Amino acid sequence: MASQVSMGATLKCSFGAAPSSLVVLPTNKVFAEGPPAANIMDHIPLVNIMPFGTCNSPSNPTVAAATTAALGVLTPMPCVPATVSPWAPGAPTVTIGNFPALDNTSTCLCTWGGAISFVAPGTVKTMIP
Template sequence: MMLALLQVLAMGLFSPEYSYVVRGATLKCSQGTDPGILNLPWCHGVYSLDKPVMNVADHVPGVNIGCFGFCKAAGGDVCVPQTFSKWTDGKHDVLIDNEHALLSRSQLVCNRSGIITIEKDGQD
């Protein structure tokens, strides 16, 4: 019993911390050859260290997400993501413009068979 309690406590103490994602975060697509940058043309009015905080609805290609070099899944074409759903795993108890805040653990599915992840949250 005591060992099980210690294991549960240790898991809680050593679980990874996730941070809020701001404009300028570095992204990676599993099918792209180059990193990308997360952009926010219009601020939601919430800042962290003077940088605008993103939400899970900030996934629009060409607006929030640029190209990732060349796409391995598309035979070497330019890697322009096709994202039709929101980022996963936002902060459920923090809303920014009525959407969950974007966290560094969040992922985005590209319909060209890539998974987009957040490499750096943008908070220097």
């Protein structure tokens, strides 16, 4: 059974070097075990999704430029998430602010090819059917 995701959930990116935390603004006025509960629209870079240390994706223009300057040696550069689409799939039966609730099985794709997923949902008791 999936767990509700809330503020402070731990994220990982397949091309990132470090974990990150999800930031959920309290605009929907729904809380899960204390912190604000997330929905699939909480995907905005540098607002909801913070950087993952350095990026190793050769599709990232800054990584590509640094790699070219290093004569082809992959050179990681600072991560700036580029998420343009919502988390998917979200919870099919629970809505928060008229959008599906975000559960720990959802993923979000970065424009540079990374897949962002959850390490820890931020809640331990709130399950989504």
